Amino acid sequence: MPGTTDTARVRSEAGQEPVPTPQAPSTTPEPAAAEGRQAKTIEARNLNLFYGDFHAVENVTMTIAPNKVTALIGSSGCGKTTFLRSLNRMHELNPGARVEGEVTLDGHDIYARGVDPVQVRRLVGMVFQSPNPFPTMSIYDNVAAGLNLNATRIKKADKDAVVERSLRGAHLWEEVKDRLDKPGSSLSGGQQQRLCIARAIAVEPEVLLMDEPCSALDPVATLAIEDLIGELKSKYTIAIVTHNMQQAARASDITAFFNLEETGRPGRLVEVGETETIFTSPSEQATEDYVSGRFG
Amino acid sequence: MAAPRDSPATLLTAPAGSPVWRRKALNRVMTAIIAGAFALAMLPLLSLLFEVAKRGIPGLSIEFFTTSARGAIGGGGAAHAIVGTLVITGVAAAISVPIGIMAAIYLTEYGGRSRLRRWLTFFVDVMTGIPSIVAGLFAFALFALIFGPGVRLGVMGSVALAVLMVPIVIRSSEEVLKIVPNHLREASYALGTPKWRTIAKVVLPTAFAGLVTGVMIAVARIIGETAPLLVTTGVVDSINSNPFDGRMQNLAVYAYSEYRTPGVMKQASYDRAWAAALTLIAIVMILNVVARLIYRRYKTETR
Numbered sequence: 001m002p003g004t005t006d007t008a009r010v011r012s013e014a015g016q017e018p019v020p021t022p023q024a025p026s027t028t029p030e031p032a033a034a035e036g037r038q039a040k041t042i043e044a045r046n047l048n049l050f051y052g053d054f055h056a057v058e059n060v061t062m063t064i065a066p067n068k069v070t071a072l073i074g075s076s077g078c079g080k081t082t083f084l085r086s087l088n089r090m091h092e093l094n095p096g097a098r099v100e101g102e103v104t105l106d107g108h109d110i111y112a113r114g115v116d117p118v119q120v121r122r123l124v125g126m127v128f129q130s131p132n133p134f135p136t137m138s139i140y141d142n143v144a145a146g147l148n149l150n151a152t153r154i155k156k157a158d159k160d161a162v163v164e165r166s167l168r169g170a171h172l173w174e175e176v177k178d179r180l181d182k183p184g185s186s187l188s189g190g191q192q193q194r195l196c197i198a199r200a201i202a203v204e205p206e207v208l209l210m211d212e213p214c215s216a217l218d219p220v221a222t223l224a225i226e227d228l229i230g231e232l233k234s235k236y237t238i239a240i241v242t243h244n245m246q247q248a249a250r251a252s253d254i255t256a257f258f259n260l261e262e263t264g265r266p267g268r269l270v271e272v273g274e275t276e277t278i279f280t281s282p283s284e285q286a287t288e289d290y291v292s293g294r295f296g
Numbered sequence: 297m298a299a300p301r302d303s304p305a306t307l308l309t310a311p312a313g314s315p316v317w318r319r320k321a322l323n324r325v326m327t328a329i330i331a332g333a334f335a336l337a338m339l340p341l342l343s344l345l346f347e348v349a350k351r352g353i354p355g356l357s358i359e360f361f362t363t364s365a366r367g368a369i370g371g372g373g374a375a376h377a378i379v380g381t382l383v384i385t386g387v388a389a390a391i392s393v394p395i396g397i398m399a400a401i402y403l404t405e406y407g408g409r410s411r412l413r414r415w416l417t418f419f420v421d422v423m424t425g426i427p428s429i430v431a432g433l434f435a436f437a438l439f440a441l442i443f444g445p446g447v448r449l450g451v452m453g454s455v456a457l458a459v460l461m462v463p464i465v466i467r468s469s470e471e472v473l474k475i476v477p478n479h480l481r482e483a484s485y486a487l488g489t490p491k492w493r494t495i496a497k498v499v500l501p502t503a504f505a506g507l508v509t510g511v512m513i514a515v516a517r518i519i520g521e522t523a524p525l526l527v528t529t530g531v532v533d534s535i536n537s538n539p540f541d542g543r544m545q546n547l548a549v550y551a552y553s554e555y556r557t558p559g560v561m562k563q564a565s566y567d568r569a570w571a572a573a574l575t576l577i578a579i580v581m582i583l584n585v586v587a588r589l590i591y592r593r594y595k596t597e598t599r
Contacts, residue, residue: 088486090482090485090486093482093485095408095409118488118489118490119488120488121485121486121487121488121489122487122488123488125486125487126486128479128482128483128486130479132477132479132480132482132483133483134480134483134484134498134502135480135502135596136498136501136502136504136596145484145487146487146488146489148497149484149487149489149493149494149497149498150487150488150489150493151493185596196483199483199487200486200487203487203488
């Protein structure tokens with residue numbers, strides 16, 4: 001069982017923290033009672049992110065709570081996407097990128113020595129700004145990509161069940177069930193994004209990160225995705241970066257406001273709290289200025 | 297003072313010498329020059345095709361395609377040369393394609409900004425300029441060192457051609473792999489896929505059509521090479537389809553030798569030489585068509 005935060009820190013300081021056996025997707029997919037699975041907490045502590053020598057994000061400490069949607073808002077370039085990408089160890093894919101500090105998933109530091117980033121990414125899924133289904137694969141194969149790409153041994157019938165469950169979960173099943181073998185790129189933008197969400201949840205991650213998932217979509221598709229996010233939070237921990245304050249107000253439970261004092265300075269987490277509080281009576285002046293539209 | 301706006305009346309009835317008329321005339325002149333330049337560039341190609349067809353068709357016959365020169369006095373065909381070309385080119389491709397594509401994968405996916413990558417790129421660029429006879433002599437020397445001088449094998453020719461093909465395959469594959477959008481790799485990583493699997497199952501399939509085209513370009517480059525094959529595979533009259541067993545004839549060398557040392561019936565030999573050249577061009581054309589079909593069938597629309 002995950003220890004308290006203090007214990008976790010002590011354990012990771014003690015050296016080789018063995019990789020915890022994650023709740024990996026079993027070869028037989030869990031029945032619809034996946035609701036029984038606990039969503040996990042992901043926490044950042046004193047997190048500093050660098051691109052080479054450039055200090056991009058400074059000293060972030062926050063918790064992303066399970067079964068809630070946490071929105072990260074702030075003006076362009078303030079480090080919200082950089083922060084999000086550090087939560088599933090995608091930040092380090094940039095050449096020269098560096099991470100200092102701690103990110104714990106369910107109490108286990110994902111940046112501890114000996115932790116395999118590939119395993120981390122199986123536990124923390126991500127949906128990107130522009131829908132990016134794999135063009136060489138059919139809709140079916142796209143959803144099953146998480147399984148196929150890792151050569152997971154799974155019977156065809158079980159794979160069918162996983163695909164159907166994921167597509168239903170993404171509210172896409174009815175629209176594509178008759179054309180699962182068509183290429184993934186044959187769908188509309190909103191459908192493609194839902195396909196990417198289905199792909200992400202097919203591997204049953206603990207946490208789902210979304211980087212401006214609706215910015216490339218029209219309002220109708222955006223509403224569909226926001227509704228979907230509201231439903232998914234009952235099963236997952238969700239963090240979403242958004243440029244759109246109204247979306248944050250509509251779709252999230254907790255909001256974190258990031259800000260950049262001036263270009264060249266690192267981005268900071270200014271304030272985090274219940275969405276309603278942030279938008280009606282924030283404690284920081286900068287937050288108030290941003291949410292009321294005085295800048296940004 | 298701004299120039300007066302061109303109204304429809306002005307444009308359509310511009311008198312000669314006015315700025316509008318001059319612009320339109322200049323446009324027409326430039327179009328004519330460019331079209332003329334294109335025609336001029338096409339002229340040698342078309343004239344070559346015409347000549348080869350005119351002189352090569354008389355040499356074509358069933359006999360040409362089915363018999364070899366073995367034992368033929370004044371007659372015979374080029375079957376052994378055709379088989380030889382296909383075998384030697386096939387083996388050359390089998391050697392150079394894996395090496396080339398894997399080098400290209402290193403350069404795009406793993407190289408980053410490392411020094412090894414810069415040196416590799418430099419040497420690949422140098423290699424694209426190697427004269428083909430040098431590649432032939434290299435293969436000759438290599439096999440002479442291992443097997444002793446005087447050895448002649450089909451595979452030696454393949455090695456020489458592979459040396460010429462590798463830089464082309466690397467360069468074109470590198471370009472094609474670079475075009476695969478990064479967001480596809482990121483999508484794969486985000487699913488918890490290790491890097492090598494991402495390359496094998498996402499990047500390569502997406503780039504497949506372009507990779508095939510690059511290989512076809514490399515094949516077209518070397519299929520008519522004569523010099524390196526003269527020194528490595530030798531000249532022989534009978535069909536030999538085993539690249540590891542002695543001399544092998546091929547179309548380029550065949551055309552050369554039929555022309556250089558014609559048999560008793562001179563004209564027939566010359567005809568066969570031209571027919572061999574025509575066959576080579578036909579093979580390249582067929583490969584090109586196949587490559588285009590593969591490209592159209594497998595290309596992926598990536599944003």
